[in-house]
Amino acid sequence: MAFKIHLLGAYAALSPRLFLGLWIFLLLSFPDYAQKKISSQKDSLERLIKTLPNDSNKVKTLHQLGHIYTKSSDFKQAIQVGKTALKLSQHIQFIRGIYQSHFEIGTNERFLEKHSQSIEHLSKAIHYFEHNNQPTMWGKSLRELGINYAQQGDNVQALKVFLKALKIFEKNGSPNDVGNMLIAIGVIHSRQKDLPQAIHYYKKALSIYISTKTKIRQAVCYINLGNAYNKQGLSDSALIYCHKALTLNRELDNAHATAITLTNIGAIYISKKQYPQAIQYNLESLQILDSLGVTGKTIPLMRLGEAYAGLKEFDKSIDFLKKAEKIARKNKQRPNLVMILQKLANSEEQVGNYQIALQYHKQYKQYQDSLFNEKNTKKITQLAAEYRFSKERDSLKFAQQKQRVALKAQINTGKAEQKTTYIGLGLTLLLLITLGIFYRFKQRNHRRLFIANERLAHANGLLQEQNAEISAQHDAIEAQNTQLFLANHQINQSIRAAKVIQSAVLPFEERLQKHFQEYFVLFRPRDIVSGDFYWVSQIEDQVVLVTADCTGHGVPGAFMSLISLMMLNQIVKTKKITAPQQILTQLQQDTLQALKCEKNPTPGGLDAAVVSIQPSSSAETSLTVNFAGAKRPLWFLTPDQSNIQELKGSRISIGVIYRQPRYFTQHALELEKGTLLYLGSDGLEDQHNQKNEKFGTQNLLTLLLQNRQISLAQQQPIIENALLQHMQEESQRDDILLMGIRL
Template structure:
């Protein structure tokens, strides 16, 4: 089923002063451009340029929007305000920077967006612009939220809330409540999410802001629905009914306001809740009723999608309708809509929807007992799934590799050109000075005229040298610029790498008490952790790839995708077999030769398979062991003394499994060698494994948050003023 819509509020206020007409009448682009033609270079023109930026931004025309924001900033920096010594209008500069931040946010450049908003915040704090400060804090919080730093996002949302409460700005207070509630939703803290969303709703009702009320009703409905999905049937029914009530309230406002696109989203959300209610209904008649209501709302959403010509929404809604028919066992109707979905998805190039249609068609023919057709569509589904997985993996690796290689070569070429220019300039300087000396000496013996000519030649030579020096300076600036681009590219690679790691919500779903100490040596890391669940089996791995920084990140991305491919393709939860196949795939991918059996490129890994019903684990490892601490005694499940990506010796078979029965209170530790290999202490030596085990035995009875803090503090104190040796990753799980 298609995902729901969440409404986050990105509020940003600009103030305009026009001498001849009101702002409500001059918000159109044509009117602003007309005014701009005759506007003098003053604060009104800065506001007009910023208004143009906002109008273009509202229609997603970000090129012109950025141009007018830059023009506004440039003009604001040149204006001379009466009574001020220095040039520049700080408020106009801050508003322009904030506009640039919003444009970067809309482009998905969240780090750049945060930088622009921090610049705007600094200016607004200096001039005491309280509303501007509150807006900047909100914008910074939204950037941190999209970067995955929930703690920082909450910090700045609460700062914004405090400012808005101080100045009594109810709109700002309501928006802060809404955004804080959604952050708690993202964390899975649904009670806190509802607390703040209800506060936001109350503000909206006091102000009678109908559009905002619609969004807040929608958000509350989504939280209740998510609670329903995580509850037992009795509790789920209550939560789904509440969710339905709030989505209907949202729909009523959208109908009142004539919000066609909003109505399409609400019909979709309402249909999905009816579908959920149908799945938990206690008898078939009630279930049929709910499926009928679900179908009616999906059909309304489909009509709107066709009306606004939103082909993506048409495709999503069609497959949802097919799945309702399938669940209702109306196989012919389901077949029709699945064929429609398949045709449209192929036309618009939505491979993921094609994949979903194949899967549903396979299930449909299985219900018809046409197992041949069911098998054909399941093969098509599996092949397309593998294709999408390989395309994603290849695209990610190629993107990172191309950026890294191209920018490294550019940097080297610029440095080389700068060195050549510098050498030429020095050589020409020496030659010119020597010629000037010879000519000068000769002219002393001849006439004053020749002395003057020699002086003029020397002056020309100095001018040439100055030109060369300017060229060198320009090349140095280009080198600095390239360095910045390379750093930004590696930051982008970090975002790609972060996206493959399990989310905190996913980890909390499986482990109630755990910690992860993750300290990359560089911006990106060669260490990663991975999780996969199916039915009662759970796989969890900690891996340490060859190298660190960008090369290590390439390896970690490849390792993650290969693990996912192996498990999803064979549905295999045997750790030793997974590592055997991973070893072969790494050798094949990296084209490593069996003549050299020591792995030049590969990874060390600890992999556990957990049977939740029997509370039992199986373990296999390549170099990395598993520590289980029970009653302060350390039980070590040793790993094979070879890496993934190495050829086994003739006398060695594949990786071996080790089984272990867990008890309540056991602490499991999986880790890379970064912690034990860190150099430090009074003698500058490695920490080594034995002191690390003893440290874990001392800490094992503390709560997991305290363990994380103690391990981090210990390694910082041990490292002292020395550089970090390698990427560090330690995962602790209490059973």
């Protein structure tokens, strides 16, 4: 599936993330696929699926059908098909099919803005594709994860993921994959108002799409360039680019992309105050989105509200804005909600609903980040001074008016001219005193304001010095980060090479299938390479199986596991030692000698479980099983038993020197065919959850007993899902290995 990007920039013109509910769909369709052809393919695939057996080919065909539904904008049906493919893949143990299904489901969940579900599925796909040498699908899964973050307004996390995907695609992807990521990165720069950088990335992507003759992506570049030019105030240039995009999308019969382009053109007309045209384009966009069943209609609804407000039709404006508010709250679109609340406050105020307007304004302020800077400080100081001066001026006017009323009253009572003169002189003196007091008060305020301004200027100088120092520190940190990134990249490359080597020495599927008709291997390294390993070999009629847990994990554990595998090959294949007790004893001697433990006590070692299986001499329906363990047990469940039995290993770790001699104990059993054997490392039982609780041996044994009636292939995903539910957000603490075989 092509990368589904990038009208992100087109709607980023409208807000920091307004467009993100729709921007990815554009690249979903291809110019070679008209709607009739898509419908014909869908019918053919549905008929074919009904005839196929439940195998990997049916899973792949289901994925093809899901792609057709996605191209037709039927995301819900695409998700249902993906879940069917996932269930079938788990049933037949088609591992790649399982994680490809997670990718398909996560992609379509994102189209419906179900971000938490989408991120959960994509995270599983990313983990698998990264650790199984599938860089293209790894890059695509990262791309979809980044889109989720971008749609939720997390620009920093989105850019981090996009840059990682770009590096992968530049090395392993197609030109179109690279172009898609260039647009996504350009959009993030556009959000940060770095328009020249955004235009640079858009034009690089456009040159790629022109060279590959990919019209659908050319349309995306045109509309993103139109957005950038509109932000720069070049609305006429913006309209030229957007109409180029509209022409291409209509030519390609891409309804979803056409709707997005119409909304973007409507936004440009709003900036030009040509509201009727804006309404016309946004209504047409809304009509298309309704016909497609798209729920993310926040942007055209908000733009309709804005356009009607421009025409002074505030009732219609409020109606559309409230619809947009409901969707934004439901989908937790914080940046969209900030703008919608501000516009609702303005429209409610215009119709006289001051209380409602005040509530919207308060909510807007709660979401809106603000900075207290020097300009705000000066304005507050100025407003305070104006307020005090106005209050003093009004008090003086009141005193003068009171004096005039008193004087008029005295004249009206017929008092003598002399008394009137005295009163006039007294009032005059009082006025002079008042003016003197006011003058002194005003001078004092001027001095205070002067001192305050001096302090603010000094503080501003200090802030500028601190900003310069912070900037220098930031540059130094960026340089260190670059060095750390390069060093980490080199280390990871070396470790991945080690993983290839380690994978090569572990038993392949063909070897396990040769010795066991039914089995499962739950193998989850904590890091790229593992300290846990499993080994199998056959000498004459005996099959020897070993599971081991080396000291440590990651690179140290992996080195110890490679040393141990070489020793096992020497002990069993060369020396023909098949008794589990003798294998562990010889392995103990070789390990102490190889690691020079006498000079350097316990530098490393391992715990292990060893089983040998051979036909029984007493009955054809049973097998002879010999077991010896180094601190690791063997669990078994016969067909006629209701409880799991446990054979404990000896309390000896290989590679450890003990004061008193210790010897391994061997157990011999005659077990019926069909008996289940389980052995492995302690990583699963010791895994903690967020409450610091272990998964526990008893919990594992209960889980195995509950699922005894189903096949081992079906047991593995149940055990793994139980582990993931136990861990939740907790990281894996140790390598995990569990093997199950049926005799």
